[in-house]
Amino acid sequence: MKESEIEVFVWRNTAPNKKEEQLIYCVQNLILDSLGHKKLALEETSKMAMMHWKSVIAEAKKNLAHTLKRFNDQDRHYACWLLCGINRQFFELLDGRIPVPNPEVSFDRNYCLSYDRTLSPKTLRSIAGIVRRTVNRVRRESVCYPRTKAFHNRIDFDTSCYTVRSTEDAQFLELMSLQPGKRISLRLKGRSKIRGTLQLIRDTAGTYSLRVYVPQECEAQRKTGTVIGIDLGYTEMMATSEQELLGTDLGQYFSAISDKRRKNSEGRNRMYSLFRNLLKKSGKDKLAKAERIRKNNLGRKKQRARYIRDIGVIKTIVNRELNLLFTRRKNPIKEIVVEDLSARMKVHFGKKWNRRLSGWMRGYLQERIRYKAKKFGIEVSEVNPAYSSRECPRCHCTDKENRQGNSFKCSRCGYHGHADLVAALNILGRLGDKEIRIGMPPSRVKAVLDGRYVGWKSLNHTVSDKTSGVARVVNESPRSASSKSELRSNVQVCIASR
Incomplete structure (x- = not known):
């Protein structure tokens, strides 16, 4: 099940009356100004804070990836334990304290206490200092806390903040206002099923739209195709x-x-x-x-x-x-x-x-x-998309001269075609490739492709220079996931035979 938003109606104001002026005032002011919207405001604020801290932790882990390579396993696990989520040790770290794993808690034991020796206080202080300085630098430079704007073009209404009234001619939506006991009545264009939390949005052109989240069923996973x-x-x-x-x-x-x-x-x-x-x-x-x-x-x-x-x-x-x-x-x-x-x-x-x-x-x-x-x-x-637009599907050559604009022509084997279509073939060929993984730097991807080009070159030389009378055929069509594995096995066999 996936939720998607749809527009229920669009209501344009030409000459605002008193009700419309009150609605504009309600939309433009902060949500916290309305006593009836405190619950929605607190929910939205908590979600915003949680997303902020999750972004800080993710960015800090990315910045610490190179540093953690120089640690041993136990020190690395302690650093990862400090950044494993929004929990006690993370905020103790931000307060300047040195979190110590608790042996009574299984969660801590799985992270840090699976080794024979325990970390010394000096080691704990050193690792905690490195992680704390990285988090503070991320908060200062990369992930800043979001600031509240003075103007809001959206206001939320939960089920207790509105009522729906239907007549023979039209459908009306009564929204809660800033004045207790008085609601704003809006006439909807058409008839729709109103349910759940609503969002009233006002764009810069003065148009109001009401959005309601409805569940949408997804098709079953396809097994053939x-x-x-x-x-x-x-x-x-x-x-x-x-x-x-x-x-x-x-x-x-x-x-x-x-x-x-x-x-x-x-x-x-x-x-x-x-x-x-x-x-x-x-x-x-x-x-x-x-x-x-x-x-x-x-x-x-x-x-x-x-x-x-x-x-x-x-x-x-x-x-x-x-x-x-x-x-x-x-x-x-x-x-x-x-x-x-x-x-x-x-x-x-x-x-x-x-x-x-x-x-x-x-x-x-x-x-x-x-x-x-x-x-x-x-x-x-x-x-991994590295060098997918420059790699030849036949010989795996990654020369810069292979691609010129939208035209692709291999400088080694002569394979040619549209550059984007060649890239699509390479992307399909990397499905299930254990040597080229997601997150691998482009330099390592190029090293793998250069090795495959050397293997393809030696395979062609082996086939052309063989002395036996048995004829062999080399498949030089653009590789797929299956032909790629066969090509590697043929390369190994030919190199071993030489």
Whole structure:
């Protein structure tokens, strides 16, 4: 079961009356200002605090990964015990104390007391100091505590904060207000089943939407079908290992939106500079002109509305292509293999392309793929994407000259094709690969691929230079999960025979 949000109605205010003004005041103020919403505010605050501390612990573990390699097993387990969750020893560490494992607690014993010798106080103090300094540095530089904004565009209503009333003509929703005993009555567009906690959202265009969470049933896990690899791209939405390109017009929308926002920003920056210069001058005419510029040229209402409209077009394309892919009747899909894009991009392509890639929305693509796959009962597997666009599916060569834009041509064996389609083949081939794992650094991945290229080269030389009269055939088709293992076994046999 998965929860998804749907819009129940959209209510636009043209000339606000007294009830609408009261609703706007209720939405804009902090949730804590309303006595009836204290329970929801406390729940939301506790969730925000829990997510903050979980993010701090995860980032601290990542920063300590290199340091922990120099510790022995017992010291490493003690450091991991300090960061095993939001519990007693973690907050004792933040208070400046040195947490000591309790031998009476099985949880502590499983982490730290499975060795013969106990840690000395000096060792405990040293390790706790390293972990504490790392956590403080993470809190200071990487994961800062979220700050409360003065303006909120969302307010939550649980089942005790609203009532639903239906008549023959329409359906009404009565929401709790700041005044005791008085509720705000809203007329819904259409009839819907209202249940659970509601969210009332007001966007910058002055439109109100009510969102209700409803349970959505997922299909059973598919047991029959094909397994395909997917490579996410910028110019095309994705390429599959079945040699198909989906969403070929998505890159044009990304570039058009980025260039249009850049052009508008340049104009706004010029007007803002003129606005600041006019404020420094004296005279009523200068101040009046500055006020006109601020009112007519520096607003964000229309800018935000245009951006929401452009992003809506992109989201429509993404959902349409995924629905067509996952619901096809001919050759249905049982499992998809995608690249792990959780790491941040560290490559810089110039100011123009960096701006375009920042609006790529790859996080939305990954979220939609997981959501749609779970909805239709398709399994999702992630693999390491390092050098997937430069690796040759035939000889595993990773030369930089292999890829030129969207064209791929191997500089060693001559294999050629579309770069994204080649990457999709490589991603599918890495499913179940025990040598290339998720999280492995690119340098180690390149070392593995270089070893496979040497094996492929020696295999071809062995076959061509053999002296026996028995003819042998070398399979040089793009590798799959099965042909890859056969190729490795053939390499070992040929090397041993030489």
